[in-house]
Amino acid sequence: MTPQHSALELWPPSASAVAVETDYLILAFTVLTLVLTVPVFLAISYFAIRYRDGKEADRDTSGIRSNLIEISWMLIPFLLTLIFFVWGARLYVESRNPPPDAMVVEAIGRQWMWKFQHPTGQSEINDLHVPMGQPIRMRIISQDVIHALYLPTLRMQVAALPDRYTELWFKADKPGTFHLFCSEYCGTDHSVMGGEITIMSQGDYQEWLTHSGAQQSKVAAGEAIYNAYGCGTCHAPGSQVKAPKLAGLYGSEVHLAGGRTIAADDGYLREKIRNPNGNRLADGYKQIMPSFAGVIPEDDLGRLIDYLKSYRTAGGIEPERATP
Structure with missing residues (x-):
């Protein structure tokens, strides 16, 4: 606990519809758990006292056996817990699919x-x-x-x-x-x-x-980083260095030297900048790009990737098949 936390919050307030539904899910599952377990422990306690050693009791078997009861106490809890599985799975799937306007x-x-x-x-x-x-x-x-x-x-x-x-x-x-x-x-x-x-x-x-001191957009900041590190020296249109062009790169399929094909997503761009000597060399190119691991701070790297993602037809150049 820090000085900013005057008291321990056992149940913090909810600030979204998903948070409210999550609370209902937890509370409902807790109730179900109690319903299924409390009678068992009460029965164990009763039978332990009622039929303890030295206590007079009729210990003869009744001979009554019901398959329906045995099936029921297995099937009913299974179906009840399956409801919570479906409920939780739906929340999980929704949490992994943000709306397009996010x-x-x-x-x-x-x-x-x-x-x-x-x-x-x-x-x-x-x-x-x-x-x-x-x-x-x-x-x-x-x-x-x-x-x-x-x-x-x-x-x-x-x-x-x-x-x-x-x-x-x-x-x-x-x-x-x-x-x-x-x-x-x-x-x-x-x-x-x-x-x-x-x-x-x-x-x-x-x-x-x-x-709040609005700064330049992430794309504009990324362009400044792109220029500051001299990326255009090799990758700009008209460069004398045989390096992959960036227009149309993001979201395209990249053909690697080993014969594999990989999608040029955020992870690809990030690893290609940090570790260009890895196993992502594009087909038809030599590995001459230096590593920027530890050189570009993480926040600047994110801005640079945002700029590369927007670099579709920069300078009026039509997107081409990317092979970086």
Whole structure:
């Protein structure tokens, strides 16, 4: 417990429809568990006392046997628990399929802080402002060790892994300021790695964006990073270096030197920048690109990837079959 937490919250408030349904699921399953187990323990206690050694009791078998009863006490609990399996599976599937209009917020975990970046460029440290009624899709990664972003008021938790993106999405419907935590032990200051999520009305969120020092968009920031690291020296149209062109790369199929074909998604771009000498050499090219692992900070790498994703027909060049 930290100075910001005056009391232990055994059941934090819910701020989304999914959180409410998750609470109902947990409560209903708890009730079912009690219904199925409490009679068993009561019966065990009764029979242990009633038929204990030295107690006068008729221990002759009754000879009554009912297959229907035996089948029932196996089949009925199975069917009841199957209901909860379907219920939980539906929530899981929904949590993995954000709506197409979801606003993307980038989240980076590092010892010992959370950094969030909004689509319009605003960045926050250990605080996250989001609008009510707007689906929020969070793309999460770690810059060092394994973390886990935990939003108790939304009943959501997802691991933040190094070298790999994870995602969660939510739509908050209750205004207020609530805690967020790292729920994976990540070092000596793990207990203070947390912050707050502030859920605001659409109007208040827009006002917050206006007065929070709006920066350039992620794509514009990524273009600045692209230029700062001299990526265009090799990849720009008309370059004298035989390097793959980037127009139309994202989302295309890349033919590798070993004969494999791989999709040019976020993970591919990230690994190609960090470790170009890996097993992702494009067919028809030599490996001359230097490694940028440890050179480009994780947040800058995310902005650079956002720029490459938007680099479709930059400079009026038509997309071509990508073989980076």
